[in-house]
Amino acid sequence: MILLCWCIMLLCLSVNSESVIMCKDPGGNVTLKCSSEKCPPLITGYVAMYLYHERTGQEEVLYYSKGFRSPDNVAPRQRYNGRIQTTGSFMSHSITISNLTVDDTGLYSCVYAKEVKYQVKCDVYAVIVTGAASCSTTAEEKSPPLVLIITAVCITAAISMLVTLIFILVIWLTVQQCRRSRRIARNIQSLSHDYVYEVMTKNGFHPDAAQEDSSPYEFLACQTSSSRGLV
Known part of the structure; x- marks a missing residue:
C-alpha cells in the first residue's frame, strides 16, 4: 500500500x-x-x-x-x-x-x-x-485538465487508504478487547475455584480422589441441600 x-x-x-x-x-x-x-x-x-x-x-x-x-x-x-x-x-x-x-x-x-x-x-x-x-x-x-484528473485519483486513493487504515485499527482494537475479556474471565474463574477450595479447607473437608474429580460447585450444592434437610 x-x-x-x-x-x-x-x-x-x-x-x-x-x-x-x-x-x-x-x-x-x-x-x-x-x-x-x-x-x-x-x-x-x-x-x-x-x-x-x-x-x-x-x-x-x-x-x-x-x-x-x-x-x-x-x-x-x-x-x-x-x-x-x-x-x-x-x-x-x-x-x-x-x-x-x-x-x-x-x-x-x-x-x-x-x-x-x-x-x-x-x-x-x-x-x-x-x-x-x-x-x-x-x-x-x-x-490543467490532466492535473485535475490525476489530482482526483490521488485524493480518491488517499481516502481509500485512510478508510483502510481506520478499518484495520478498528479490527485490532476489537481483537485486543476480546483478548482482554477472555483473560479477565479466566482470572475470575481461577479465583472462584481457589475461593471454593479455601472454604472447603476451613470447614475441615478433605475431598478424596473421587470427590476431587467432581466440581467444587457440586459439593457446595450438596452441602447446602443436606443442611436444608437437617433443618
Whole structure:
C-alpha cells in the first residue's frame, strides 16, 4: 500500500500542466502550434509529424514528413481537405483548421516520429466548439485538465487508504478487547475455584480422589441441600 501511494504521488508530480484549452464558435478557425521544443531534449532525428484528433477514437488529421532531398510533404486527411493551412518549418510550425463544426471538438496532439514505431507526443490541445459545450470566452487559456484528473485519483486513493487504515485499527482494537475479556474471565474463574477450595479447607473437608474429580460447585450444592434437610 505504501508503494502504491508513492507511485500515485510520482504520477501526480509528473503530469504535464501545460495543456491548452481553446473555445471556438462553429464556422470559426483554430490554430495549433506544433513544435519539437516540448519533446524530450535528448531525442533528435525526427523524420515525421502527425496531428491526431481524439474524441470517441483516434483520428489522424495531418501527416507532415520532413524532406531531405525533396520538399517537405504536408498531407491533410480526407475530412480536413481544404480546411487546413500550415506555416513555419518542420520543427516549429502552426496548423490552422477552418470551418469548425461540433465534430471537431476533442483533444489534438502533435506527435513527432523518429521511426514508424517510435513516436513522442509533444503538444496537446483541447478544442471545444460551442454547441458541444458552453464557453465563457473564445480566448486561449491555459488549464490543467490532466492535473485535475490525476489530482482526483490521488485524493480518491488517499481516502481509500485512510478508510483502510481506520478499518484495520478498528479490527485490532476489537481483537485486543476480546483478548482482554477472555483473560479477565479466566482470572475470575481461577479465583472462584481457589475461593471454593479455601472454604472447603476451613470447614475441615478433605475431598478424596473421587470427590476431587467432581466440581467444587457440586459439593457446595450438596452441602447446602443436606443442611436444608437437617433443618
